Amino acid sequence: MFYLIGAGLKPEQLTVEAISALKKCDEVFMERYTSAFSTGELEELETLTGKKVKELDRPEVETGFSKRLARAIEKNIALLVIGNPLFATTHTQLLIDAERLGAQWSVVPGISVQNYLGKTGLNAYKFGRVVSIVSPSENYKPESFYDNIKANLEAGLHTLCLLDITPMKKMTPRDALTLLLEIESKRSDKTIREAKIVVLAALGSEEERTVSGRAEKLLWLDFPLPASLIVCSKLNEKEEEALAELTEEIP
Numbered sequence: 001m002f003y004l005i006g007a008g009l010k011p012e013q014l015t016v017e018a019i020s021a022l023k024k025c026d027e028v029f030m031e032r033y034t035s036a037f038s039t040g041e042l043e044e045l046e047t048l049t050g051k052k053v054k055e056l057d058r059p060e061v062e063t064g065f066s067k068r069l070a071r072a073i074e075k076n077i078a079l080l081v082i083g084n085p086l087f088a089t090t091h092t093q094l095l096i097d098a099e100r101l102g103a104q105w106s107v108v109p110g111i112s113v114q115n116y117l118g119k120t121g122l123n124a125y126k127f128g129r130v131v132s133i134v135s136p137s138e139n140y141k142p143e144s145f146y147d148n149i150k151a152n153l154e155a156g157l158h159t160l161c162l163l164d165i166t167p168m169k170k171m172t173p174r175d176a177l178t179l180l181l182e183i184e185s186k187r188s189d190k191t192i193r194e195a196k197i198v199v200l201a202a203l204g205s206e207e208e209r210t211v212s213g214r215a216e217k218l219l220w221l222d223f224p225l226p227a228s229l230i231v232c233s234k235l236n237e238k239e240e241e242a243l244a245e246l247t248e249e250i251p
Contacts, residue, residue: 002072002098004091006110007080009204010037011044018108022049022078029068030080033058034090036165036226037082039205045080053080057167062090069094072103083112113228116203117160120210121242126233128157133176133229135164146183150191153233161229170225173199177215177229198230198247199223212243213250221250 003021007030008014014022022028028051030042046053056065061079068077085091085107098105118124129152131145145161152159163171180192192215201209202224209223235243243249 001076002069002094002103002105003076003078003108004085004094004105005078005080005108006085006112007037007045007082008111009083009113011040011048013111013204014045014048015108015110018110019049021106021108022051022080024076025051025078026075027068027071028053028078028080029056030054031056031058031061032082033061033165033167034087035082036170038202038208038224038226061094065094066097066101069098069101069103072098072105073101081110084110084114087112087114111204113162113200113203114160116200117230119246120198120200120212120230121246122158122198122230122232122239123236126156126158128152128155128159130160130162132162133164133171133179135166135169135171135175136179143183146180146191149180149231150189153191153195153231156233158233159231161231163227163229165226170227172225173201173221173223173227173229174219177219181215181219192231196232196235196243198232198243199227200230201225201227203228210247211250212247217250 005018005021030053032055042053071077081091095105129148131148133145134142149159163176184192196212197215197218198212199218207224
């Protein structure tokens with residue numbers, strides 16, 4: 001059996017179902033390149049489950065996991081993913097591969113950033129396509145995430161923005177907002193500058209902060225990591241009231 005298991009945003013968010021499945025497993029792996037715990041370490045997972053957990057990098061999951069899936073025909077193999085395991089297409093592909101290999105599989109959902117969106121008071125039905133804000137490099141400077149944010153706004157939809165994580169650095173809200181403002185300045189646009197922004201920082205931890213305001217004000221603040229952004233579309237009266245009462249609003 002192959003178990004694809006959501007680990008939540010911190011070790012304590014492992015569900016009873018997840019712990020039960022992990023205790024059955026002969027091998028337990030974890031990928032942490034798509035996200036990061038808001039608090040807690042790998043050792044805490046091992047204590048909770050009684051299993052040794054081996055971390056895998058991106059190539060080991062995306063191109064090298066087939067040999068492990070093949071073992072799932074006769075053994076119980078698990079892959080832990082921070083947050084919810086089917087948030088990224090990489091993990092859906094693993095289920096397809098398991099099916100083609102003839103290995104049974106099971107998915108155990110986990111708590112993700114999306115489960116926290118309601119704490120802002122924003123209407124869950126008004127969220128559009130999720131985007132990932134990618135750090136530019138010398139040979140790679142995508143702007144498609146800006147186009148998707150703008151498309152959502154034009155459709156009257158809020159945008160959840162996931163911030164880039166690399167082995168070397170976690171993108172900060174300041175980094176992300178600076179990048180968005182630079183793109184729109186180049187395009188002589190005002191999409192981000194005029195929108196209400198919500199920063200979701202270190203969700204689930206004691207350092208958790210949910211702060212709302214304009215991009216130019218939020219740029220001056222430091223936030224615990226990891227963090228995400230919401231670019232708000234037009235707010236209704238209840239959403240305005242909720243943001244004022246449920247978030248740390250920066251005038």
